[in-house]
Amino acid sequence: MDPTFVLSQRGRSAVGRGIRQRWSSGQDAARALRAGDAGVVVGCLPFDTRQPAALFEPESWDPDAAALPGPGTSATGVPTVRSWNEEPEPHEHVARVARAVELARSGALDKVVLARVLRLDLAEPGDPLELLRRFVADDREGNGYLVRLPTDSALPGGHMIGSSPEVLVRREGLEVSTHPLAGTAARRPEDRNLDREAALALQTSHKDLDEHRYVVDAIEAVLRPLCAELDVPPLPTLAHTERIWHLGTTIRGVLADPTHTALDLAAALHPTPAVCGSPRLAALRHILDTESPRGYYAGAVGWCDASGDGHWRVLLRGGHLAEDGLSLTAHAGGGIVAESDPKAELAETRLKFTPVLTALGVQDLLETVPAPPRPRG
Numbered sequence: 392m393d394p395t396f397v398l399s400q401r402g403r404s405a406v407g408r409g410i411r412q413r414w415s416s417g418q419d420a421a422r423a424l425r426a427g428d429a430g431v432v433v434g435c436l437p438f439d440t441r442q443p444a445a446l447f448e449p450e451s452w453d454p455d456a457a458a459l460p461g462p463g464t465s466a467t468g469v470p471t472v473r474s475w476n477e478e479p480e481p482h483e484h485v486a487r488v489a490r491a492v493e494l495a496r497s498g499a500l501d502k503v504v505l506a507r508v509l510r511l512d513l514a515e516p517g518d519p520l521e522l523l524r525r526f527v528a529d530d531r532e533g534n535g536y537l538v539r540l541p542t543d544s545a546l547p548g549g550h551m552i553g554s555s556p557e558v559l560v561r562r563e564g565l566e567v568s569t570h571p572l573a574g575t576a577a578r579r580p581e582d583r584n585l586d587r588e589a590a591l592a593l594q595t596s597h598k599d600l601d602e603h604r605y606v607v608d609a610i611e612a613v614l615r616p617l618c619a620e621l622d623v624p625p626l627p628t629l630a631h632t633e634r635i636w637h638l639g640t641t642i643r644g645v646l647a648d649p650t651h652t653a654l655d656l657a658a659a660l661h662p663t664p665a666v667c668g669s670p671r672l673a674a675l676r677h678i679l680d681t682e683s684p685r686g687y688y689a690g691a692v693g694w695c696d697a698s699g700d701g702h703w704r705v706l707l708r709g710g711h712l713a714e715d716g717l718s719l720t721a722h723a724g725g726g727i728v729a730e731s732d733p734k735a736e737l738a739e740t741r742l743k744f745t746p747v748l749t750a751l752g753v754q755d756l757l758e759t760v761p762a763p764p765r766p767r768g
């Protein structure tokens with residue numbers, strides 16, 4: 392039986408097969424866990440919490456399964472991209488970012504994350520598991536997720552598949568940790584010095600440190616009252632994927648009350664300013680007024696067991712494979728603050744589409760406009 396849920400990292404995978412029961416609300420799923428009516432809850436939470444969640448208890452569950460087998464050789468099982476379109480068009484994204492910069496400069500909000508959509512039409516149905524294997528193989532930490540979506544929801548069925556670098560929350564016993572990311576630069580893997588320079592510029596960029604701080608502050612505000620101990624480093628460090636540098640902060644804590652499950656914590660933290668903004672409500676309103684609905688993109692993907700332990704990641708760097716497998720819809724966004732440069736933000740969304748494009752074997756699809764250099768300072 393093919394998996395209905397996978398969360399893989401560092402050569403291990405949490406794998407669910409089959410579907411025993413479903414929930415469209417995080418609260419209902421959390422209640423079922425507490426009541427002992429479910430042994431584990433897996434799936435994803437939408438970006439807009441008024442939309443239905445895609446949570447379920449699998450029929451079989453292995454939280455510590457071996458790594459997935461690697462992808463098939465070369466193009467085996469990889470569908471051909473027949474056509475693609477972007478929404479909004481690049482010039483409109485630049486205009487949207489410029490408007491958000493004005494809002495940030497006027498004080499109407501401090502930060503807002505704006506995203507774009509890339510719709511890829513496939514000539515043959517994509518195989519969800521093979522696509523997942525390709526995401527995992529391309530990620531240096533072997534990160535990957537796959538969620539089978541319900542067909543009877545207000546959101547479309549099919550699969551969410553991708554490889555997220557960002558931990559929303561992990562809980563093991565009383566220990567909680569999170570690793571928010573915000574602040575981004577393109578890596579230069581072809582040249583070690585340029586790569587290092589890009590990393591240093593990111594680490595000293597006021598704009599990126601500012602963008603990052605909103606996320607850490609919001610997470611601290613949620614976790615501090617729930618924790619007996621909480622360690623929040625004053626400055627972020629560098630994190631990286633194959634092609635991207637990020638600013639990241641590892642926050643660790645000890646829960647004061649063991650009844651807060653990983654699912655409760657994920658729901659309390661989501662949406663962080665890594666995907667929404669600050670203040671949260673002003674940013675959320677701006678996103679809902681500006682973009683078409685995000686669905687599960689920028690939501691959360693993960694699992695929580697009956698002991699309350701679990702692992703949730705921010706649902707990024709992937710896409711929605713339609714029920715018929717014939718289209719993949721990907722999103723990519725970036726945090727906008729008063730100092731953001733609209734053209735650099737467009738380039739950043741292109742960069743963040745690369746895991747999806749690589750999984751489909753079309754890395755160069757969007758490389759029609761070169762990325763502008765990121766200003767220092």
Ligand SMILES: C=C(O[C@H]1C=CC=C(C(=O)O)[C@@H]1O)C(=O)O
Pocket residue numbers: 504506557572573574575637664665666707708722723724725726743
């Ligand atoms: C919103 C996305 O990335 C977030 C995570 C890391 C860095 C981000 C940034 O620098 O803007 C974003 O907050 C995305 O990949 O679509």
